[in-house]
């Protein structure tokens with residue numbers, strides 16, 4: 001049996017301000033190289049689940065085991081370190097640093113994580129060469145590399161965010177509705193680039209969307225409501 005990369009057991013999470021739990025998940029597992037498409041309507045707890053997997057949110061009950069390590073027993077500082085070392089995050093709103101260049105945005109994870117830096121250098125290239133390789137693979141040419149990210153189109157900014165998530169080969173890439181700001185053509189091509197890059201790095205990809213049309217290229221498709229026993233009223237997307 002393939003090694004578990006992500007393993008959840010009997011997870012219960014409730015926001016401090018809420019009276020009822022938002023998530024109650026008996027079990028969930030992802031293995032090395034998995035490509036999981038997780039969908040559900042807006043408000044169904046997708047981002048909350050990703051926050052738990054990334055160690056940003058701590059559940060009240062249950063086990064969260066990532067790469068064999070129990071996140072629940074870690075201090076929040078240790079979880080932050082673990083996230084920086086092992087997880088590439090890609091957000092709907094990109095979260096790029098506006099005053100930094102394309103290049104410096106991509107290099108950020110290697111400044112926060114020695115492990116990501118060493119892995120970026122493992123192929124024998126320089127850090128800049130590795131950033132250039134990723135940017136080129138994501139169809140961002142040299143003319144853009146030194147520009148502030150604010151001068152790029154939305155589609156270009158999302159590819160910069162993808163390069164940042166991928167640099168230093170994190171074992172897990174978590175993408176929270178990364179295509180929702182893109183038009184339909186851009187969504188499809190961005191998804192192909194992301195899948196290809198995660199495949200080459202053998203990263204486990206957890207891709208979240210409320211748009212099920214994007215699911216067809218994934219090996220696994222999971223409706224959050226089938227694994228979450230808390231039912232949510234459907235909210236407007």
Ligand SMILES: Nc1ncnc2c1ncn2[C@@H]1O[C@H](COP(=O)(O)OP(=O)(O)O)[C@@H](O)[C@H]1O
Nearest residue numbers: 015017018022041042043044045046047048049
């Ligand atoms: N910081 C928060 N405090 C309290 N409730 C929250 C917070 N963030 C999200 N929620 C609530 O938790 C539920 C799940 O939200 P979320 O995980 O963002 O859903 P999704 O990503 O599927 O749209 C929603 O009802 C939302 O209003």
Ligand SMILES: [Mg+2]
Nearest residue numbers: 046047048176
């Ligand atoms: Mg969300």
